[in-house]
Amino acid sequence: QVQLVESGGGLVQPGGSLRLSCAVSGSIFSFNAIGWYRQAPGKERELVAVITSGGSINYVDSVKGRFTISRDNAKKTGYLQMNNLKPEDTAVYYCHLPSYPLYWGQGTQVTVSS
Secondary structure (H helix, E strand, C coil): CEEEEEECCEEECCCCCEEEEEEEEECCCCCCCEEEEEECCCCCCEEEEEECCCCCEEECHHHCCCEEEEEECCCCEEEEEECCCCHHHCEEEEEECCCCCCCCCCCEEEEECC
């Protein structure tokens, strides 16, 4: 059993910043990759960023230079720092462990609007 709890979402104006957190708990001592996904209304869920245990990072093109993914292995927590937010970033954001594909958190809503 794996639990993923996202937090840190909210309403922010264009150009603003938010920092999302993902707390991982349950029957898991370590994990390889952790990813952040998002799903906007009427759209499919997309991978935003992923970081492996070795520190390899990939971003979707639309967030490169604005978002930063990181992790704290000791705390079993992942983070997504989002800067210069745009209205098109509005979505529910989820964290996910590719090694544990059945488990998803409840997500955290990010709304970028003036």
